[in-house]
Amino acid sequence: MHDDTAPTDRVRRGRKPPQVQDPSPLTVGFVLVPDFPLMAYTAAVEPLRAANTLSGCELYRWWHAAPGGGMVQASNGLGILTDVAVGTGEIAADRVFVCAGGNPASFDDPSLFAWLRGLARRGVTLGGISGGPYLLARAGLLAGRRCTLHWEHVPAFEERYPGIDVVRSLFEIQGDRITCSGGIAALDLMLDLIGRDHGAGLAAGVSDWFLHNQIREGLSPQRMDLRQRFGVRDPRLLRVLAAMEANLESPLSREALADLARVSARQLERLFRDGLGCGLHRHYLALRLDRAHQLARESALSRAEIASATGFASADELSRAERRRRRQAAGI
Template sequence: MTPSGHEDSPFTVGFLLFPNFAMLSFSSVIEPLRIANRLSGRRLYRWELVSLDDEVVEASNGIPFTPTLRLDDWRSLDAVILVAGTGTNLIASARLFKWLREVGRSRRLLGSTSTGSILLARAGVLRHKRCTIHWEDQASLQEEHPDLLVTNELFEIEENILTCSGGTAGLDMMLSLIDRQQGSVLAKHIADQCIHPDIRPAHDKQRMSLEERLGVHNPALSSAIHVMHSHIEDTINCEQIADLVGISHRQLQRLFKEHFGVTPASYYLNMRLEHGDSLLRKTSLDIINIATATGFSSTSHFSKCYRKAYGISPRERRKVRA
């Protein structure tokens, strides 16, 4: 890992901002550096803002940011972190991917927060490395890049590559980096300043449990939903689900009707279609491959069910995806 900075030569991080980047993700990765300087009384870190075209970039909340460094001047940086948000899946810049590979070969720290992992994957710099991404994009990233090891971690740091799930997880990733470079005492003081009393380890969970999200407190119902999640592509029927959970088919029907007002078959179908919708919006996979990945025997069957659920065809969704 690149040596830590000091007063005469601070460790310099370049934040490559993409249109509609998430402000929360950006704040979480840049603020710990500022606080490190203030608490230490030294200029340990410096940062620059970069954009792909060297032009002003707007965050998802509409606030504009002006680059402070040209993209071609990246060699003055010790680390580059991609800060992205919605619409990242639509970026297909050969120039960017070539640039990312060059930065990766330089052995500088190269990282991302939230959907920035998509761009690192497309550039080929994540090969044979563990990586993570926001939970909402995990399945689509894995489908588009089956050779990757996509984890559910808050963040991953492997060799010179850092990936982060986004949001406040960026704070934990940067605190981990500062801990490695400057020591745990400073990292803990920074966490206190951020009203973040517990620095979360990388393996801490990204989101609430399924039971918490759905308000489900029945073990059999919870188990049935988990079984459905684990059989999106290789679908099974409701009788098999009931057998795996250890209840009768009739009990399974009653539980779903009582808690969700639908049959287990309808719930399962909607789950698969939601996954298909995510793949349509966030990957470049062919529709036939998406149909297969969501357990449909044909593109026509997938399209028929999709149109009934969303009111438009999969091809129409592709035209308006975001």
């Protein structure tokens, strides 16, 4: 008869079984810049809490910092009490994420940039979420790197940092630099990192806990494709819409767009009115004015530079187009 109490080769009689040590926790810092996006921050920190809960041990610790310390307010008005002020000396950190929103181009805090550079010299992995990569670039920490950030910040970022390779993906992990486009993409980023740190099984468990039934890869696109955004299916119209969005600085002529669609200019106008409810010119102009509005809000470009970047001959022409749009919206 087999004796279940008999010693095995691995556990001899009189010896205690080996103790399994919990892994040392990774410390993650979150630098919250005033008006930070709460959804992106929450999507980044909650998976760490869930990983601790599901694993039954402390895999992650985290702290919060802000310029000046104290309470920092999110873009929706909610305040979070931070643990340390920016500039704190030898604070423990394996990874530090800068979470910013609003208009990161207008944020200027030399003490924050210097602190981030100091963390980088210590070998801390640095990340940016939503508009956070803009601040990493301001600190000189993305030179020669590929990065992503929220699509709303991309036009101003590309104008200011033409030498940095920007991709419109959910997140990018390049060694000791991590950038994320924000929103729910921060959840996908953290699931990827949890999988790298502690295995795909735990990452899947955290994803399932948050009812997130598909973990998206970093290279997944940020935005819905044109078919979904505009509710159109005609491949001719989709080709033209894509060409318009790719050519705002030097708008394509109606004839060039018709050639792309392989239809006459008159047929193309009909496709726009049937598919989008407006003419080709009006749609193209709206795209350019929207981009001009983004650049005005999120960059330090002059009116003349914004006009040039959106295909207008001068700042006056841009202003006239904006006034016409406002009058049309008001029904005047």
